[in-house]
Amino acid sequence: MRLRGPREHGVGGEDEPKISKIIVRIDADNGQFGLGECDDFMGIRRGIEYLHAYFEGRDVFAVNAIVSEMLYGTAAPHAATSRFGEMTPGMNAVPFCSPTATPWGTPIWAVSGVEIALCDLIGKTLGTPAYNLLGGRFRDQVKVYLDRSTPADVTNLDAWEEMAESSCAEGFSQLKFDIDFMAPDANTDVWNRSLTLTQINRIVERLTVVRETAGPDFELCADCHMQYNVPDAIRLAQALEQLNLLWLEDPTPIVNPDSCAEVRAGSPIPICIGEMLCLEQARQFIDNQACDIIHPDVMFCGGMHELQKIAQYAEVHHRAAAFHGNGGALATIAAANVGATCRSFLGVEYHFIETPWIGQYVRRDVPLFRDGHIPLSDAPGLGVELDLDVCRAHLAPGEALFE
Ligand SMILES: [Mg+2]
Numbered sequence: 001m002r003l004r005g006p007r008e009h010g011v012g013g014e015d016e017p018k019i020s021k022i023i024v025r026i027d028a029d030n031g032q033f034g035l036g037e038c039d040d041f042m043g044i045r046r047g048i049e050y051l052h053a054y055f056e057g058r059d060v061f062a063v064n065a066i067v068s069e070m071l072y073g074t075a076a077p078h079a080a081t082s083r084f085g086e087m088t089p090g091m092n093a094v095p096f097c098s099p100t101a102t103p104w105g106t107p108i109w110a111v112s113g114v115e116i117a118l119c120d121l122i123g124k125t126l127g128t129p130a131y132n133l134l135g136g137r138f139r140d141q142v143k144v145y146l147d148r149s150t151p152a153d154v155t156n157l158d159a160w161e162e163m164a165e166s167s168c169a170e171g172f173s174q175l176k177f178d179i180d181f182m183a184p185d186a187n188t189d190v191w192n193r194s195l196t197l198t199q200i201n202r203i204v205e206r207l208t209v210v211r212e213t214a215g216p217d218f219e220l221c222a223d224c225h226m227q228y229n230v231p232d233a234i235r236l237a238q239a240l241e242q243l244n245l246l247w248l249e250d251p252t253p254i255v256n257p258d259s260c261a262e263v264r265a266g267s268p269i270p271i272c273i274g275e276m277l278c279l280e281q282a283r284q285f286i287d288n289q290a291c292d293i294i295h296p297d298v299m300f301c302g303g304m305h306e307l308q309k310i311a312q313y314a315e316v317h318h319r320a321a322a323f324h325g326n327g328g329a330l331a332t333i334a335a336a337n338v339g340a341t342c343r344s345f346l347g348v349e350y351h352f353i354e355t356p357w358i359g360q361y362v363r364r365d366v367p368l369f370r371d372g373h374i375p376l377s378d379a380p381g382l383g384v385e386l387d388l389d390v391c392r393a394h395l396a397p398g399e400a401l402f403e
Contacts, residue, residue: 021328021358023386024048024113025402026121028060034121034381035362037331038113039299047110050100053077060125063118063305070100070111071278071302103278108302115303116334116382123381130337130382134308137340141373143347144332145174145219145322150181154202157209164213172372174219174246174347175210179236180227182206193253195232200239211243221272223249230262237267247272247293247322255281257288264290274310275324276300282310286317293346297324298335307335311342318344325349328358329368333382336374348374361390 022044024036038044054070054077069077100107123130131137146167151159167175179195183202203222211220222245224233233251240248248269252259254276264271270292274282278301285291294314298307311321323335325348332350339345350369352358359368362384366375377383391401 019352019355019358020396021361022048022113023330023361023391023402024117026055026114026117028121028125030060030125032121032124034117034119034124035330035384035386036113036115036117036120036303037299037327037334038109039326041106041109043106044110044113047100047106048114051110051114060118061122063115063122066118067111067115067303067305070114071108071306073101103281104276108278109300112299112301112303112306113331115305116298116331119304119334119337120381120384127380129376129378129380130304130334131340131376134304134338134341137376138343138345139340139376141370141375142336142339142345143174144172144336144350144369144372144374145176145221145347146172146353147176147178147223147325147349147351148353149178150206154182154206155185157206160206160209161213164210164218168214168218170353170372171369173217174221174372175214176221176223176249176349177207177210179203179222179224182222193227193229193232195228195236200236203236204239204243207240207243216244219246221245221247221249224251226250226252226254228252230259230266233263234266237263237269241268245269249273249295250275257285257290260285261288261290264292272322275326277310278302279306279310279313283313286314286319291319293320293322295322295324297326298338299327299331300324304334304338307338308341311338311345315342315344320344320346322346323348326351328352329360329362330382330384332359332368332374333362333364333384336376337382340376357390357394361387361394363387 020040022038022040025033027033054066058066119130123133148163151163153159183199186198186202228251237248249272251263272293272295273285273291274295275297282294296307296310301307314321321342321344323339325332335348339348364377364384365379366377
């Protein structure tokens with residue numbers, strides 16, 4: 001007997017939909033509204049629906065109080081007239097225990113998109129860019145690095161060369177590739193969290209083509225997607241040492257700082273972790289000397305203020321911060337606004353260079369990318385407005401715009 005389904009949700013506008021986005025909008029009674037972005041992962045729509053209850057009657061500037069309650073409260077939303085909070089009508093949960101007070105998954109992902117929209121709204125209301133809400137900027141543009149994963153045919157070395165060439169030609173100076181997808185032709189067991197020597201050799205060969213094409217000054221990174229055991233992750237890192245990588249990312253399963261610290265101790269390459277972590281989880285990896293670079297995502301860590309707190313915690317421990325980016329244009333611009341305010345910031349990731357509409361669904365007064373960087377806009381809030389033509393062209397079936 002075989003299972004069927006569940007059916008794929010959402011449509012990303014591609015022939016083979018891989019990702020779809022939810023645009024979040026928060027309106028205030030001054031006529032302003034803010035925009036945020038979530039991925040259409042499981043349950044996020046329901047999470048956003050639940051978060052409505054946190055906003056009723058609140059001061060628009062109370063972002064820390066609202067977000068703290070959404071992220072770390074143990075009670076349901078606090079209505080002005082309620083001592084203990086009130087559940088959204090129809091929400092089936094224990095009134096004294098907020099479903100948002102969880103460290104991972106749908107609640108924090110929903111809060112993240114909502115918090116981005118709140119920062120946009122406050123910036124627009126005050127007439128100042130979002131980075132000024134976070135203490136002001138250190139830089140007027142932030143570096144962006146591309147995640148290219150792998151070429152479609154990993155065995156074709158010309159395709160690796162072409163990928164490096166085109167990225168250099170477009171002005172980018174840093175690329176990341178996915179270790180677990182780089183040599184599936186040499187993988188004999190997908191379950192045992194190991195890397196065979198054949199796999200490692202193919203990975204080194206293919207990344208060497210990228211290094212030789214892009215040159216010695218180009219930054220390269222490799223992502224392990226939390227796949228491997230400690231000894232094989234160390235063996236991989238040692239084999240890659242000759243390529244002078246900026247970082248090796250998420251070598252071991254995500255929730256164990258101890259094993260990651262073991263990899264770091266044996267790795268000649270800096271270790272970068274944290275794309276799914278909230279502040280408290282990131283703290284554990286930094287405190288346990290389990291990473292060199294912290295790598296939170298504005299869409300997964302609780303939003304712009306939480307992202308800044310993680311980067312600042314890393315800074316006072318003399319660690320660098322790069323920002324993981326699963327965002328389209330809007331979330332990437334939100335992350336860039338935070339990156340500009342963090343002293344030890346390296347750059348923000350972008351995944352969707354091959355899917356142009358994801359970078360085009362909002363407009364602003366400066367381009368999304370310029371010379372491998374995201375220029376910051378002086379416009380209020382995130383400085384974006386929806387490109388309704390692009391949104392309409394890629395609207396998922398059954399969805400409507402805010403018109
Ligand atoms: Mg990653």
